[in-house]
Every structure is written in structure tokens, then in C-alpha cells.
Amino acid sequence: MAYSLPKPGAASSPTKRYFLYVRKSSEPDDRQVLSIESQKAELLRSYAHLPIIEVIEEAQSAKAPGRPRFERMMARIEAGEAHGIIAWHPDRLARNSVDGGRIIYALDRNTLLDLKFGQYTFENSPEGKWMLSIIFGQSKYFVDKLSKDVKRGQRAKLEQGWMPGMAPLGYQNQFDAATGAHTIISDPLRFPLVSRMWDLMLTGAYTPPRIVRMANDEWGLRTRKRPHSGDKPLSRSGIYRILTNPFYFGWFEYGGQLHLGKHPPMISEEHFWQVQKLLGRKGRQRPQSQKEFAFTGMIRCGECGCIVTAEEKRKIIKESGKERLYTYYHCTRRKTGVKCSQDKATVLL
Numbered sequence: 001m002a003y004s005l006p007k008p009g010a011a012s013s014p015t016k017r018y019f020l021y022v023r024k025s026s027e028p029d030d031r032q033v034l035s036i037e038s039q040k041a042e043l044l045r046s047y048a049h050l051p052i053i054e055v056i057e058e059a060q061s062a063k064a065p066g067r068p069r070f071e072r073m074m075a076r077i078e079a080g081e082a083h084g085i086i087a088w089h090p091d092r093l094a095r096n097s098v099d100g101g102r103i104i105y106a107l108d109r110n111t112l113l114d115l116k117f118g119q120y121t122f123e124n125s126p127e128g129k130w131m132l133s134i135i136f137g138q139s140k141y142f143v144d145k146l147s148k149d150v151k152r153g154q155r156a157k158l159e160q161g162w163m164p165g166m167a168p169l170g171y172q173n174q175f176d177a178a179t180g181a182h183t184i185i186s187d188p189l190r191f192p193l194v195s196r197m198w199d200l201m202l203t204g205a206y207t208p209p210r211i212v213r214m215a216n217d218e219w220g221l222r223t224r225k226r227p228h229s230g231d232k233p234l235s236r237s238g239i240y241r242i243l244t245n246p247f248y249f250g251w252f253e254y255g256g257q258l259h260l261g262k263h264p265p266m267i268s269e270e271h272f273w274q275v276q277k278l279l280g281r282k283g284r285q286r287p288q289s290q291k292e293f294a295f296t297g298m299i300r301c302g303e304c305g306c307i308v309t310a311e312e313k314r315k316i317i318k319e320s321g322k323e324r325l326y327t328y329y330h331c332t333r334r335k336t337g338v339k340c341s342q343d344k345a346t347v348l349l
Helices: 036-046 068-078 097-108 126-160 191-203 208-217 236-243 269-279
Strands: 018-023 052-058 084-087 114-117 171-176 181-186 251-254 257-260 308-316 323-331 345-348
Touching (some): 018 036, 018 068, 068 097, 097 126, 191 208, 191 236, 191 269, 208 236, 236 269
Antiparallel strands (some): 171 181, 308 323, 323 345
8 A cells, every 4th residue: 555755845844644553573571463565564554544654664673672664753753754663563663661651751741642453442541552552561670571481491401401592514404393392403404514524624734714615616515594683605704613612522601601411513522622632722713913903904905895904024135135024015805705806905114
């Protein structure tokens, strides 16, 4: 259903003007809420007779203040651009005490005159604001209770030997409908490929960047596809996360502590620590320089967009025999699948 915006410079109408606000987050408690498009279609159908000056869509949780589009909408209401808000339910507007109190205070000051909902009837009266505050309080209670329930569930999983969260590459999460248990099993497609990466690293003849190039280009390794991400080549940082993760020898880190897992290990603990020695410094890629350079962090490569890094080298000048210090700035070439031809540039200090 089409809706029109007021023309710039047009005289303001005494009729109440509305923002239509729709929100959906990826949190578990939002799974039963209509999608943004469904909310928008239902509300436009129900309130087609009202002057809606803009539809505002936001895909962010409301359990904490700070939603940018909500903040801008409230600022515009306080500036007099609109007088009301249309939303699917009060919990689409606020699930925290700050945003809920801000809406009620705007009603008290008459900067906000009306609220329309698809699943709730509101009247701008002392009784209506009292009931609205109860609804906001219920929404906050639900979020707080959900957070407590999630933490309790995570503690239960830890006690049972299962890592909370998403399984790393080579494994996949599994839900057993019969027992209601969330477990982690081997990924039949990626488990052999990741295991092969460990085998190559253990030979000592391959570096992690070379291994990740082989895995992506020759073996066709891709990360697991998720609703909004995945199905991409493994990054250089990704292989270091794999090679330093104790999950692959049967343990996992959670809450700053190591826990023994029930998932099938990919390698032995002995082989894991052997790889850590090959990497150096307990599995880190290499010791990081503490030297700060003038332009690092400020500039990127003009060809591939990667960060430009720097290193110092000392050279002897043939003519004078004196030692000179040079700083070399060059592209890090960190992006996988992107070839960069930029050579090193020098700056004389």
C-alpha cells in the first residue's frame, strides 16, 4: 500500500501526523514476532486513513537504550515533525526502562500525543499511560527473565560437557527432539578438510597462509552457511583461530576456564601443543612489535583496501659507511581471494 510524504515547505496541518515504527531483532524471544515486512503491511492496512509521514524500520534489540533510528524518531517528534507513533506492540518501542520512561514522559509533556498499535489499544489518559507503563514493565521483566533462563541453560550445558554457542568450523550443532538436548557433532563435509589442515601444519613444511590458500582454492572449503552470513572462503585470521582452539583436541574455553567436552576430538592433545610450538608463543601467530609508527592505522592500500603496516630496517650507506634507519610502509595483503600488486614504499627517517 502506497503512502505519501508531505511536500517540503507545505503548511502544517492540524491533523495528527504519525511515524510508523517497525522493529525485529534476531534474539530468541523475537522468533514469534512478525517480520518487519509483515508488521509494516498489517499496520499500513489497519491505519491507511492516518497521515503517516514516514515508515521507520529497525533491526536491533530494544532491551537496552541506544537504537539509532528510534533515537532519531523521538528527536523528530520532540521537534514537532510528528505527533504520534504506530507500532505493532508496545514491546516494539521499548523493552527497557529508559526508552519506556521516555515515551511516557513525552506523553506527559504533550510532545507525543497518540500511540496506535496492531495488538494493543491505547488511550492517552492517566489510565492509559498507567496501563502502558505496566506493558513496558512486563516487556522488561520478560527480557530479564529470558537472560536468567539462558544463563541457567548455559550452566547446564557446561555441566553436561557441551560448549554453549555455535560450534567451530568442522563441527555442527545438533538438536535432539526426543531428549531436547543440544549437542555438537562432526560436520561430515568440513570435518575431513579441517583435519587435513591440522595434518599439513604438523608436517612443519606448510605455513598457515599457504594452508588456507590450498583449502580455499584447491579443496573448495567454505564456512557454514547461516541465515545472514557464511558460505565464504576461510580467512587468514580464521585459520589461526582454528589452530589455537583447544576445542579440536576435546576441550573448550568458556568464561575464562577450560572445560572437558563430550564432542569428538579432531586431533590429540599432544599434536595440539606441537602445533602451538610451531606457531610460537602459546599459539599466537608471532610476537607482535611494540613499536609505534607514525602512519599505521591511518592509511589503507589504494589497490586492495587492506591496512598498511610498517617495519624498520638499518642499512649501511656505501658512500659514507654510516648506518641509516629506514621505515618501510607496505600493504599487509590480508584479504583472501584478492591479489595486490603493491610493492613496498620507503620513508627515510
